[in-house]
Amino acid sequence: MIQQLIQKIQKTKAPICVGLDPMLSYIPEHILKKSFQEYGETLEGAADAIWNFNKEIVDHTWDLIPSVKPQIAMYEQFGIEGLKVYERTVRYCQDKGLVVIGDAKRGDIGSTSAAYATAHIGKVQVGSKAYSAFDTDFLTVNPYFGTDGVKPFVDVCKAENKGLFILVKTSNPSSGEFQDKLIDGRPLYELVAEKVVEWGADCMDGEYSNIGAVVGATYPEMSAILRKLMPKTYFLVPGYGAQGGTAKDLQACFNPDGLGAIVNSSRGIIAAYRQEKYAKFGAEHFAEASRQAVIDMVADINSVL
């Protein structure tokens, strides 16, 4: 699976993913109005607006990018109707040839993690038939439970040729509260990183493992250490743009081969039209603003590689 992502990155020359994390407040008035007219101010109405918003952004950016990362929480908050749009967005992006990273940060004891792995990257058996539920290409995973909580995800990756990005060092301000704590002189995130390498060792797909890591753009000195500790691990890098990470901060996440990292931007792309820089597009042409924001982001990142 990681090779599919790498090939798409090489073809588009764009080591990025677009975070499809729609908030109703990002959605232009004309889209909301149309959906609310059809469905009322209901969960169906909200879901319809999100779908129309997502579709237009994907239609305007898919040829420039290798992948998208829908954040399931943004859909889950609208209940069943929201999750239907998550599923529909995943399918639509895959039909456009995009690699889809399901950002769900799941993780639990073994038997429960097995159910989550089935839900998001595997197949569920119903009598003599097998079905895929959300079926993304990659899934983000939380490591707090340790090996037996992560192993079921890794096993499904092997069986189905899928991939993971496991939280190592997250991009948020208080990520250091537990993740940076020193254990025998080394921060917890380094211990997690070593486990990620161990879990990924027999999931190699070419030069890289299908088991990747989440490494925030907001802590570049730590990225440099992690890059050395995990040379064959792909990094999913959140925190660029709206969260404060710059292109310069990203350099340390890449290997000398120019590979090794995929940088996410959510708000910075999908709500670009609300930035002064892209205001000229106007809310009606929000997806064109997103396209321009993708072009600018790719140029910005490539300028430091």
Place this chain on the structure above:
Amino acid sequence: MIQQLIQKIQKTKAPICVGLDPMLSYIPEHILKKSFQEYGETLEGAADAIWNFNKEIVDHTWDLIPSVKPQIAMYEQFGIEGLKVYERTVRYCQDKGLVVIGDAKRGDIGSTSAAYATAHIGKVQVGSKAYSAFDTDFLTVNPYFGTDGVKPFVDVCKAENKGLFILVKTSNPSSGEFQDKLIDGRPLYELVAEKVVEWGADCMDGEYSNIGAVVGATYPEMSAILRKLMPKTYFLVPGYGAQGGTAKDLQACFNPDGLGAIVNSSRGIIAAYRQEKYAKFGAEHFAEASRQAVIDMVADINSVL
């Protein structure tokens, strides 16, 4: 919210919750057959069987217990159809007067945690209207992101009078891999425990906080330390029964007032009919076996309090 749970525990004299974590393999043949005849071997068929299975267990146990804990992963693996049954199960149990602990172990950066909190214990705004999606009474939360990843859940608890159980020391075999690592001579789970106390300090509801902790039954020496560190924190205790925890192991989780902990059993109750001890009930009367297993579990726990 914690007072509602405590009152129900005192009324039923049962400090337990029933884990509604249905696997298709737990569901008796006659239920599966009926659902598959009506809907085929489809996700709808699986969901219908799970619903009928859950309903019968709840109908046979609700008067004996204060609460249930549906594990959302077990529903998520059947996609949208499974999640509809999760929602329906939550509503059905609440209509029976049960406190519902949504076991979802969510957690992310702040803005994403806010969306998860909205999804599971809060309300989402759609234009001028507000809706609740899954709307459980408590939610389990993963602390790996630190304060800013947990705070949005706490804020929603305050606004909506809901509660949390935050992972501190989990019941699985490899929980020690990261959770037991020593930081300045003290295990990580103690640091997390101190943060849980801090987060819960202004969420008091009577003698206890609405912000609780997950503390596994399988590590009794650690439970004793945590009980002392967190005297006003309610413990949700997994690991009893099928995972190996005994009533003796649970003692340390309770305060001298006989309160402070609620013990979960999933397989041990919902799949009781498959144990030799309850085989006499037969698969047709699986829910009567579950009722007997609840009675036995309550007696077992009360024998050590």
